[in-house]
Amino acid sequence: MSLRNIAAILVTIAFFAFQMYIALVKQFAPMLQSPLHLIFALTLVFIYFPADNNYRKKIKKAAKDSGNDPDPALLNKYSWLNWIDLLAYIGIGYLLWYVLTQFTRLNDYVLGVDEVMTIDHAAMIAAILLLLVAVYRTLGGILAGFITVFIIFAWTSPYLPGILHTNLKPISQFVEEFTSGMTMTESGVFGTPLLTSANTLFYFIVFGAFFSTIGGGQLLIDMGMKLSNKSSGGPAKAAVLSSGLMGMISGSAVANVATTGVMTIPMMKKIGYEPEEAGAVEAVASTGGQIMPPIMGVGAFIMAEMLGVNYMSIAASAIIPAVAYYFAVFVLVDKIAAKRAANLDTTADASIKVDRPIFSRLYLLIPAILLVVWIIRGYSLMRAGMVGIFTCLACDVINYFVNKPDFLNLKQLWDCCIDGAKQAAAIAIPTAACGIIINVVTQQTSLATNLSVLIRSLGTNYLFLAMCIAMVGCMILGMALPTVAAYLVGVILFVPCIQPILLQTGLEPATAALCSNMFVFYYGIMAQITPPVCVASYTAAGIAGADAMKTGLKGFTFAMVGFLVPFVFVYNPPLLLKGTWTEIAIATLQLAVGTYFLAVMVAGYFKTHLNVIERVLLFAASMCLIAPEMISSIVGAVIGIAMLLINASKAKKEATA
Numbered sequence: 001m002s003l004r005n006i007a008a009i010l011v012t013i014a015f016f017a018f019q020m021y022i023a024l025v026k027q028f029a030p031m032l033q034s035p036l037h038l039i040f041a042l043t044l045v046f047i048y049f050p051a052d053n054n055y056r057k058k059i060k061k062a063a064k065d066s067g068n069d070p071d072p073a074l075l076n077k078y079s080w081l082n083w084i085d086l087l088a089y090i091g092i093g094y095l096l097w098y099v100l101t102q103f104t105r106l107n108d109y110v111l112g113v114d115e116v117m118t119i120d121h122a123a124m125i126a127a128i129l130l131l132l133v134a135v136y137r138t139l140g141g142i143l144a145g146f147i148t149v150f151i152i153f154a155w156t157s158p159y160l161p162g163i164l165h166t167n168l169k170p171i172s173q174f175v176e177e178f179t180s181g182m183t184m185t186e187s188g189v190f191g192t193p194l195l196t197s198a199n200t201l202f203y204f205i206v207f208g209a210f211f212s213t214i215g216g217g218q219l220l221i222d223m224g225m226k227l228s229n230k231s232s233g234g235p236a237k238a239a240v241l242s243s244g245l246m247g248m249i250s251g252s253a254v255a256n257v258a259t260t261g262v263m264t265i266p267m268m269k270k271i272g273y274e275p276e277e278a279g280a281v282e283a284v285a286s287t288g289g290q291i292m293p294p295i296m297g298v299g300a301f302i303m304a305e306m307l308g309v310n311y312m313s314i315a316a317s318a319i320i321p322a323v324a325y326y327f328a329v330f331v332l333v334d335k336i337a338a339k340r341a342a343n344l345d346t347t348a349d350a351s352i353k354v355d356r357p358i359f360s361r362l363y364l365l366i367p368a369i370l371l372v373v374w375i376i377r378g379y380s381l382m383r384a385g386m387v388g389i390f391t392c393l394a395c396d397v398i399n400y401f402v403n404k405p406d407f408l409n410l411k412q413l414w415d416c417c418i419d420g421a422k423q424a425a426a427i428a429i430p431t432a433a434c435g436i437i438i439n440v441v442t443q444q445t446s447l448a449t450n451l452s453v454l455i456r457s458l459g460t461n462y463l464f465l466a467m468c469i470a471m472v473g474c475m476i477l478g479m480a481l482p483t484v485a486a487y488l489v490g491v492i493l494f495v496p497c498i499q500p501i502l503l504q505t506g507l508e509p510a511t512a513a514l515c516s517n518m519f520v521f522y523y524g525i526m527a528q529i530t531p532p533v534c535v536a537s538y539t540a541a542g543i544a545g546a547d548a549m550k551t552g553l554k555g556f557t558f559a560m561v562g563f564l565v566p567f568v569f570v571y572n573p574p575l576l577l578k579g580t581w582t583e584i585a586i587a588t589l590q591l592a593v594g595t596y597f598l599a600v601m602v603a604g605y606f607k608t609h610l611n612v613i614e615r616v617l618l619f620a621a622s623m624c625l626i627a628p629e630m631i632s633s634i635v636g637a638v639i640g641i642a643m644l645l646i647n648a649s650k651a652k653k654e655a656t657a
Contacts, residue, residue: 008047012421015040019202023386027199031106034190035099037198041428042092042130048422049137051084088133091126098123109184116176116184124183128436131189134429143430143481150437154178154444163450174444181439188439193488194432196305201298201427203385206420207371208295210392213416214399215406216364220245221260226358236273236281236333239264243285244292244326253483253528253536256286261543275546277336280554283529283540284329287559290483290525292322294372298427299487299524301381303517306491309510312375317514317576320584321522321565324591328561328599335603356403363398364406367391427484434488441492452496463501467567470494471523478527479534486524494520502570511578515570522566529555560602561595564626572628590633594625597640606644607651618643 018036027033098119099106105114128151136144153160158168169177182188186195211217224242242260261282268278290296293315300318304311367388374384399407408416441448473494478486495516502512528536531552541551568591569575574583575591601618604610610618617639624636 004047004050008044008418011040011043011047012418015044015421015425016417019198022198023203023382029103029107030186030195031190032099032103033198034186034194035095037202038127038189038194038428038432039092039096039099041197041425041432042095042134043089044422044425045134045138045429046085046088046092048425049134051082053137088130091130094126095123095130106184109180111177111180111185116179120184121175121179124179127183127189131429131433131436135433138426138429139482143433143485146481147433147436150440153447154440157445157447163454164447165450166445166447178444181443182436187435187443189432189435191435191438192305193302193434193438193484194428196302197424197428197431200301200305200311200381200385201431202424203382203389204295204301205424205427206417207367207385207388207392209416209420209423210389211367213412213419214364214392214396214408215361215403216367216392216395217246219358219361219364221263222356222358222361224260236264236268236278236337237330239268239282240285240326240329240333243282243289246286246289253283253287253290253525254539256289257282257536257539257543260286261540265540265544269544273336275544276541276550276554279537279540279544279546279551280558281329281333282543283534283537283551283555284559284562285326286540287525287528287536288322288325288329288562290528291318291325291522291562293318294375298431298484299521302431302484302488303491303521304381307510307513307517309514310378311381312378314514315375317518317578320575320577320588320591321518321569324565324595325559325562327592328595329558331596331599332558332603335600335605339603339605339609361403361406363402364395367395430482430485431488434485437489438492441489448492448496451493452500463498463505463570464567466497466501467519467570470498470520471566474520474523475527475530478524479530479532483524483528486527487521490520490524491517498570507573508578511573511576514576514578515573518576519566519570522562526559526562529559531556557602561598564598565591568626568628586630587628590625590628593637593640594622597625597636597643598622600644606647608647608654610643610647614643614647 018040022028022033028036102119102123108114132144132147135147153164155174157164157166160166183190186192221242224238224240224245239260242264243256246256246260261279265278265282268281269275273281290299296315296318300314301311304314307314370391371384371388374387375381379387393413396406396408396413470490474486474490477489481489495513498516498519499512502515503509507515528534529552531537531549534552534555537552537555538548540546540555541548544551565575572587572590573579574587577584579587597618600606601610601615601622604615621636621640621643624632624639627633627636
């Protein structure tokens with residue numbers, strides 16, 4: 001066993017021991033707990049992603065393609081780069097020493113009163129450099145470059161014009177504030193996002209790894225396939241159902257595509273779907289997992305912490321928009337299947353086969369059910385995650401007696417722990433790195449205030465314009481950054497622009513905060529299927545053997561409801577369960593009917609093909625219904641129903657002819 005593997009085992013054991021201690025015994029103060037969590041994450045990242053990692057991967061891939069074993073000499077050609085890792089480990093060691101020895105002083109530190117020492121400057125530099133390198137190795141150069149731009153901006157903003165300008169401070173004061181803000185308080189690297197990673201995300205990521213490995217993930221996929229087996233376009237509906245069910249647990253678009261897509265995409269192609277259509281359906285269905293309760297994307301947990309509310313209230317508020325999203329995709333694939341029924345292969349060979357019985361495996365859902373029950377009962381997310389993990393272990397024992405193929409021995413359980421720790425570390429790194437951006441935007445410069453004042457100066461009547469600006473900004477961020485990073489940056493830059501305008505419309509502060517945060521959250525996610533950078537669509541295109549850009553464009557079209565729903569719930573908060581039951585019921589009905597019209601319009605088919613005029617009028621009808629005014633909704637319903645009746649009559653005449 002190599003030294004690197006031994007180190008990975010020891011650090012993983014220590015990481016798990018630390019996380020189990022704060023979950024089962026007691027928590028530490030944030031200025032000790034967050035830095036220790038980050039130190040473990042940094043260590044694992046540098047172990048699993050050494051300096052010569054990319055080069056070694058290329059050599060191994062080239063050797064595999066040629067059918068040969070990799071040349072040891074070539075593999076070790078750039079091993080000298082690992083001296084960089086030695087410097088990184090020294091830096092991590094210094095951070096560990098700094099946190100453990102200076103914790104008491106940091107815990108009581110008061111900005112502008114207490115002294116900033118040389119060791120504080122050194123710790124700040126080490127933390128930022130280590131984070132930038134770790135981000136580069138795990139997520140690539142885009143996010144690392146993005147953070148670097150903000151750091152440079154913090155130092156140069158006094159010399160920039162317009163909304164980028166910040167009043168000049170004496171250099172000594174600026175350096176002191178920069179150091180203290182980044183690593184000596186809870187407003188920078190060690191802020192709320194990283195604390196959420198330590199208190200919540202770690203346990204849910206590990207739970208997801210255990211749940212999938214013991215067979216729970218495969219059970220959800222099989223359930224989705226079984227439920228859609230006998231319907232028209234069954235494989236496409238299986239993709240929607242399986243990805244939705246799996247997305248409730250995983251909360252990752254790319255992971256959903258990779259997990260369910262390898263089965264559903266070939267089946268969709270087999271019955272006649274074009275590769276681009278198959279990939280787009282899977283990408284859209286998988287992306288929705290991040291907005292589907294009970295376990296949404298990582299950003300939802302951070303949203304709950306930043307809003308200071310119970311996570312269950314966030315999950316509950318997201319139910320109606322998430323169901324509308326999946327309803328639209330389901331109607332869309334149903335109509336596409338009907339439109340192409342003459343060309344689709346409906347033979348028995350194209351049917352969906354689930355090899356193993358589902359009923360005997362239903363107990364594997366117990367961990368997910370208990371997890372949700374614990375959240376609903378008001379237990380902490382940390383405790384709920386622990387209940388889920390331990391229940392997964394209990395289910396694995398049951399597997400030994402009931403479903404032997406799913407039983408995990410000790411080595412497989414350990415591999416699952418390794419995988420969970422690695423995933424948790426990969427999430428902690430960008431989460432902590434975003435703390436740098438948040439601190440720069442909110443404390444080191446006046447960018448957030450300037451941007452907010454600029455948009456607010458447009459006035460209450462320009463809420464739509466403010467939301468359009470925020471939408472474009474969030475989608476651009478989402479194209480370049482992971483979802484959690486896009487949400488965090490979007491919250492800092494755009495929520496202060498939307499929320500004050502919403503308050504002027506008469507909304508309660510809590511409702512305005514929820515609407516604006518959820519708006520930013522949605523568009524950070526929708527960027528996953530927005531060209532030109534649509535990671536989920538590109539992943540699906542790779543599985544489907546399709547053109548990546550065409551798949552992305554189709555996915556963008558198929559997910560149209562997802563792009564419109566945030567505007568709807570901002571104008572109509574009852575969709576987020578903020579209103580009376582009557583208001584919620586009326587808003588839900590409006591959204592459901594409008595969503596149906598919109599999905600039919602995108603498919604271009606109801607009972608027969610829709611012509612251009614019918615599609616334009618259906619789009620107008622859906623927009624009228626999605627708007628919160630009752631008069632526009634009635635007009636939209638009349639127009640939409642009339643179009644569907646006309647189309648049905650036309651289909652009847654065609655059938656008679």
